[in-house]
Amino acid sequence: MKYAMLFPGQGSQSVGMLSAHNDPIVSQTFEEASDVLGWDLAALVREGPAEELNRTERTQPALLAADIAVWRLWQAQGLPQPAAVAGHSLGEYAALVAAQSLRFADGLRLVELRGRLMQTAVPHGEGGMAAVIGLDDAQVEALCQACPVDGVLEPANFNSPGQVVVAGQAAAIEWVLEHAKAHGARMVVRVPMSVPSHCSLLRDAAERLFAQMADIPFHTPVIPVFHNLDGSSGRDGAAIRVALREQLYRPVQWTRVIHALAGAGVSLFFECGPGKVLCGLNKRILKDAPAVPLEDPAGLDKARALLSA
Known part of the structure; x- marks a missing residue:
């Protein structure tokens, strides 16, 4: 059975996220992110306050770290590799990290900058x-x-x-x-977002982000990554940079992504991160394809059972 890993984006964050996973892999991933960024991401995720966690430049690296913590938990299970990966908006960066196209540390710095550029692109309240x-x-x-x-x-x-x-x-x-x-x-x-994401108001922010990507290595993914921009896969490192630039000011084609995954033979989906947002969307897009959240140990147990059936 072919399965795809889906990585959630902004809106899935919460104080205490992934606390049900009482596993050193989670805490170590958050601590690693703290060291990379130079501020205590681990404490922010664990203790809040929510107002600080919900600031876009904090939310984005915190969610990337949470998504990758669950991915590492998944890898520790020794289960077969997914046929494909995809991420919703910010989650696309986690998909690229999982597919070894982007280093985790580079991804953290990049999405922190992405959040800062988004926040300043349109004045608050406008x-x-x-x-x-x-x-x-x-x-x-x-x-x-x-x-x-x-x-x-x-x-x-x-x-x-x-x-x-x-x-x-x-x-x-x-x-x-x-x-x-x-x-x-x-x-x-x-x-509840003050930043008008994925519209032409962010075109200048996207160009500034793209300029910073020039010094960050992107590799051809070892797992196919299906992109928000048009639902396609198969891009090399240079084309991935372009897709991430355009993703910021063009709409997320999530319905198209899920249909493209199904067309590639995927019949089972796992949400690799906090929350259940993408599982809910999948039920509306592909009613007969199971979608399982991995936000707690029960989700991992269910996933193992489905893959071994």
Whole structure:
């Protein structure tokens, strides 16, 4: 049975994440990240406060470390290698680390910078995101085009059929929150992020990030990595840099990623990190393909049982 490892991104963090895994591998991974970054990531994850953990430049390296801690737990099980890996937004960096395309230390420094550039790209309070539920992709694109407010409003995350996140300037997001139901949406919810990710407001930040990537080695992955940008795999190191640049200001094509994995023969998915967000999305995208979260030991037990069945 072919399986894929999925790495969650921003929104899956919480104070105390992975505490159910009472394993030295987790604590050692957090301590390693602290040493690389020069600040106490381990204490922040363990003790909070949540307001500090939720700062984008803190969230991103903390989640990368959490994703890789679970990956290392998985590797310690001696289970077969996944047929492919993918990560949602920030999680794509964890996928690249797992696939040996990017060193863990380089990934930590890169996503910390990514978070800082994102946070400064749009002044606090001037941008936002909202999840639109109950409209298909084309209808959400039409909704964005119908917005009469001047400024950016674009699809940011094509998460699953009927769930698309939009991003843009604050006034445009307010319009969506007030008018999406009149355009046929079943529900619309503000996403608690001040940074309008994966839209053209972050193009300059993406170029600055890309410039910093020039000195970071990227290798051809040893496990196929399916990219947010278009759901494809097979990129070499140079092309991966370009994909990560464009990923920051173009929408996450997550539905396309999952369908591409299924088309490659994957029929089983594991969420490699804290939370269950990606498992929930998978149920909407591929109803018959099992998706198991690995956020606690029970998840690892279930995974072993599925792979040995």
